[in-house]
Amino acid sequence: MASAAIDGHQDSGHFxxxxxAVRRWRDRVSPESAGLTVAGQQRRAAGLRREELAxxxxxxxxxxxxxxxxxxxxPSDQVVEALTRALRLSGQERAHLFRLAGLAPPGPGTVPGTLAPSVHRLLERLAGTPVAVFDAAWTLLLANPLYTALMGDGPEDPDGPEHRRNGVWWTFLGPPRRVRQSxxxxxxxxxxxxxDLRATAGRYPADPRLRDLVAELRAGSDRFAELWDSGAVGRHExxxxxxxxxxxxxxxxDCDILTVAGDDLRVMVYTAASGSADADRIALLSGTVLPALLTSSAP
Structure with a gap:
């Protein structure tokens, strides 16, 4: 469920x-800090292009x-939240952007969705490795460009299902993706x-979006309902x-899941053994598919 609009409506006069605000903050984020620079690429501005922010x-x-x-x-609260992370906004700036969109910022007791500067730096250091960050409910918060090149375009659609960025939703209700599984x-x-999701629900029982996610999954997937009703609590490794x-x-x-304990985040890192054919394919992905992805739109 999206955050309630302030005073029950959107203030179009402030939109x-x-x-x-988005344009100003886009101009101050360098593409280098987001791992987006392509060798030889000519740029007219120091900040992010619209395509890069997207x-x-x-x-x-x-x-x-x-x-x-x-x-x-x-825009939904999920879209605004995604923009705040991509633009690296401070807590006060994040709250301000929500209010400009006519939305109330998420309150206490909800699953944390903010990324500390150290997490952004981690993604910068791992620019040659596919990395994505999820919250405790497995909603995708931020992915580096190589992860997007590997896994394909994200499920974001402003007019689509509310939980379209959530990995659990996509596992049970979404179309097939690129991961091959028996x-x-x-x-x-x-x-x-x-x-893992049940453990998260135990930590954040007052989170309305999490309750809505569970309700939608229970209604749409007999398999999810069966597993949820079993009461199992654990951790996705x-x-x-x-x-x-x-x-x-x-x-x-190898897919390793690192935990940022203080912020209750999951950092998913994909690696291959050095010198392996799989490492060569990641290098090919970085050298051909990723530049094409970044230069497919006009400057």
Whole structure:
């Protein structure tokens, strides 16, 4: 469930300020700090392009354009939250952007969704490694460009389902993605994710978005309902995964899940053994697919 709009409605008179704020904050984020620089690329501005902000936030470049121009005036709280992370806003700036969108900032007792500067620096240092950050409910918060190149475009769609960025939702209700799994592996992943989500629900019982997510999954998936009703509590651990990539072919990688304890975040890191064929495919992905992804739009 999206955060309630302030005073029950959106203040359209302030939405132009929303677009202005996004443009100003986009100009101050260097592409180098986000791992977006492509060798030999000519740039007209020091800050992020709209296409680059869209890539980092997991939304379309067209939607960023419409937001900045005031033609899209009802962004969900998930879209605003994604923009605050991609723009690296402070806590006060984050609250301000929510209010400019006519939304109340998420309150206490909800699953944390902010990224500390140290987490941003971690993604910068691992620019040559596919990395993504999830919150405790397995909602995708931020992915580096190489992760996006590996896994494909994110599920973000401003008019789509509310929980479209959530990994549990995509496991049970979303269309197939690039990860190849046997039936046994899929069932083990499903059980681990549900047990992990139940543990999170125990820590944040007052989070309305989490309650809505569980209700939607229970209503839409008999398998989820069965696992949820079993009462199992656990933690989703990393494993080896094979990703069928349309350009570089199958890539088998170790998937490790690191925990940022203080912020209750999950950092998913994909690696291959040095000198292996899979490492060569990641290098090919970084050298060909990623530059194409970053230069596909006009400057």
């Amino acid at each position: 132009g300020d929303f677009g202005d 890539l980092l936030a997991g939304i379309s470049a067209d939607y960023v354009t419409r937001l900045e121009q005031g033609r899209a005036t009802r 039936d046994a592996e899929r069932r083990a992943t499903e059980a681990a994710l549900v047990a 990393g494993t080896r995964k094979t990703i069928d990539h349309p350009q570089v072919g199958p890539v088998t990688l």
